[in-house]
């Protein structure tokens with residue numbers, strides 16, 4: 001049997017393309033933030049994670065250009081060897097201070113961060129307890145750890161009764177890590193952190209929270225999930241990304257200095273991969289400075305998302321409730337309807353992300369929309385009106 005048979009047999013994408021409703025890998029030709037150009041047309045972007053609209057901020061661009069001029073375009077080595085710049089260290093210190101943690105370690109992507117730290121920290125005979133809806137990078141980290149015969153247990157999504165049930169199955173004195181998204185990337189819900197922390201204390205577990213969609217979005221001045229609940233000291237490790245609020249590329253983990261130092265000397269994903277490039281680090285650091293100086297952007301983001309959330313709910317859409325930058329609209333159990341809705345929104349000038357199985361469970365097909373602090377009233381009104389028009393056409397409202 002040829003290894004590539006599965007590739008030759010894969011026709012689903014071509015079938016969807018032939019129906020004209022293929023939503024993925026669309027090339028953006030220009031990007032001003034809330035408005036982008038695709039296929040020569042201006043379209044309102046309602047699917048980006050550019051939460052504070054900083055990818056086109058002149059201060060962020062300038063910082064990236066200056067870093068290229070000073071350090072060049074890449075580091076050509078891992079942090080461990082020749083890839084550490086003073087810029088990496090400066091940013092780690094600033095981010096640690098912002099998050100109220102002793103130390104931060106940068107990785108080259110958020111995905112690599114989870115994949116790097118989970119198997120590095122959890123060893124044979126120790127336990128990972130993971131929310132069933134955690135992001136794919138946590139799943140990848142868990143699987144690498146399980147390959148090293150770590151015990152992996154999963155609990156129902158954001159269900160603390162189920163977490164307690166799972167914890168009760170594990171010896172109290174065993175070393176364990178509870179892992180959860182802070183803001184869940186698909187549904188946009190916030191983890192029930194107060195109960196999670198209480199259970200972790202009772203069961204002697206450490207906590208890792210993935211704040212990819214939380215930093216710059218929730219918490220005091222956008223300081224993320226732990227800050228939202230006044231539990232910064234109780235959350236052992238917070239990880240995140242620079243590909244959303246921070247308008248760049250890269251990942252980080254924040255925590256106790258001794259733990260960060262251990263990860264630094266043991267995580268293969270850090271040691272055997274080139275460090276984040278100078279413009280990526282400089283752009284993310286400039287974005288952090290803007291976040292600190294202009295916290296009103298966070299409020300604006302939440303208000304913008306809320307305007308659309310309540311507008312769509314009022315119109316009769318099945319919207320998952322929340323108070324983050326993500327507004328998911330459930331569209332029933334048909335992939336065809338979901339893809340058609342995406343196409344109609346796109347034709348009318350609104351870009352959203354369509355999620356169908358296996359990305360979401362069957363029946364949870366959705367238009368996952370997300371907002372920026374830089375969306376204007378007229379953009380948001382247009383998004384709501386267009387959803388109404390298309391929703392009526394498809395019999396969804």
Ligand SMILES: Cc1ncc(COP(=O)(O)O)c(C=O)c1O
Nearest residue numbers: 109110111135185212241243250
């Ligand atoms: C919850 C969550 N964690 C991690 C990541 C990965 O971040 P990055 O884009 O830096 O690889 C993402 C991005 O999609 C995410 O949504």
